[in-house]
Amino acid sequence: MTIALRAEALVRVFPSPGGDVHACDGIDLALHPGEMLVVRGRSGAGKTTLLNLLGLLDRPTSGRVVIGDTETTGMSEAQLAGIRRDRLGFIFQSFGLVPVLSARENVELPLRIAEVDPAERDRRVAEALDRVGLGGHGEQRPAELSGGQQQRVGIARAIVADAPILIADEPTGQLDSQTAATIMDLLGELAHDRGLAAIVSTHDPLLVARADRVLELHDGRIVDGGSGATTPGSGADATVAVARGAAPASGADAPGTVARGAAPASGADAPAADAPAADAPGVDAPGADATLTRAELRRRREGR
Numbered sequence: 001m002t003i004a005l006r007a008e009a010l011v012r013v014f015p016s017p018g019g020d021v022h023a024c025d026g027i028d029l030a031l032h033p034g035e036m037l038v039v040r041g042r043s044g045a046g047k048t049t050l051l052n053l054l055g056l057l058d059r060p061t062s063g064r065v066v067i068g069d070t071e072t073t074g075m076s077e078a079q080l081a082g083i084r085r086d087r088l089g090f091i092f093q094s095f096g097l098v099p100v101l102s103a104r105e106n107v108e109l110p111l112r113i114a115e116v117d118p119a120e121r122d123r124r125v126a127e128a129l130d131r132v133g134l135g136g137h138g139e140q141r142p143a144e145l146s147g148g149q150q151q152r153v154g155i156a157r158a159i160v161a162d163a164p165i166l167i168a169d170e171p172t173g174q175l176d177s178q179t180a181a182t183i184m185d186l187l188g189e190l191a192h193d194r195g196l197a198a199i200v201s202t203h204d205p206l207l208v209a210r211a212d213r214v215l216e217l218h219d220g221r222i223v224d225g226g227s228g229a230t231t232p233g234s235g236a237d238a239t240v241a242v243a244r245g246a247a248p249a250s251g252a253d254a255p256g257t258v259a260r261g262a263a264p265a266s267g268a269d270a271p272a273a274d275a276p277a278a279d280a281p282g283v284d285a286p287g288a289d290a291t292l293t294r295a296e297l298r299r300r301r302e303g304r
């Protein structure tokens with residue numbers, strides 16, 4: 001089976017006066033094309049540390065990150081930068097747009113860096129802006145766009161160079177809950193429609209419901225979601241799998257994942273778009289898992 005990104009025994013220790021902080025403490029995971037994997041956990045759980053390691057923005061204290069078939073351990077900074085440019089698309093909580101550039105110019109930046117020729121750049125930028133629903137907004141600067149629109153520009157920029165992997169650290173952290181839900185839906189659609197492998201962190205249990213799989217972090221370790229949803233016999237994919245409505249291009253039957261019945265906690269009953277973006281109550285309580293399947297979520301939203 002294809003694996004877009006793999007982490008093995010990933011450890012990141014930050015020395016600190018009060019003692020070493022094990023921000024990542026032995027993480028194994030595999031991310032497949034066509035799936036959106038959500039990483040959740042309380043503040044300080046290690047989400048950003050993990051995504052920075054997976055995105056080759058930081059180096060592990062020990063363990064390895066493999067992108068596609070490429071082992072990244074021991075690579076030079078220039079080599080890592082090349083992989084980031086060609087294989088990874090980043091989406092940031094604060095959008096990361098250049099304020100003096102238009103939406104179109106922001107999306108174009110990665111293609112300029114990759115020295116794509118101008119006609120091809122124009123074509124790809126227009127396609128990416130259309131894909132995120134901003135076809136008519138290319139000439140507006142970030143300050144002239146809403147938060148949700150700015151994040152759509154950020155997503156267009158992440159997909160414009162056709163990177164197969166998307167890494168998004170709290171991409172909805174600055175958005176109201178309804179906008180956050182639409183952004184999360186867009187990320188899920190991109191994963192499913194384009195076969196992208198997306199890994200997204202969030203605090204919000206209602207956004208977690210949109211995941212294909214959920215990985216819960218606590219003190220730098222993966223903790224399972226309870227309900228017996230462990231991952232027997234798999235060191236490389238120790239995540240909780242969420243049964244889903246639509247199968248990804250591949251990887252739905254990933255060994256080591258366990259499809260789970262939809263057992264929503266209270267609070268997950270509200271239509272996702274209307275619910276407040278709470279700071280993940282019960283995020284550390286495996287029994288209070290607020291995950292729903294996409295199909296179930298859709299049924300509830302439509303009142304069926």
Ligand SMILES: Nc1ncnc2c1ncn2[C@@H]1O[C@H](COP(=O)(O)OP(=O)(O)OP(=O)(O)O)[C@@H](O)[C@H]1O
Nearest residue numbers: 014016021023041042043044045046047048049050
């Ligand atoms: N550069 C650093 N130096 C020292 N400690 C760090 C550093 N970066 C992170 N940490 C520590 O590592 C732990 C995990 O931090 P991290 O930022 O990964 O958490 P998080 O889950 O992303 O939290 P949040 O939800 O608040 O963004 C925390 O205890 C944090 O203080």
Ligand SMILES: [Mg+2]
Nearest residue numbers: 047048049169
């Ligand atoms: Mg963080």
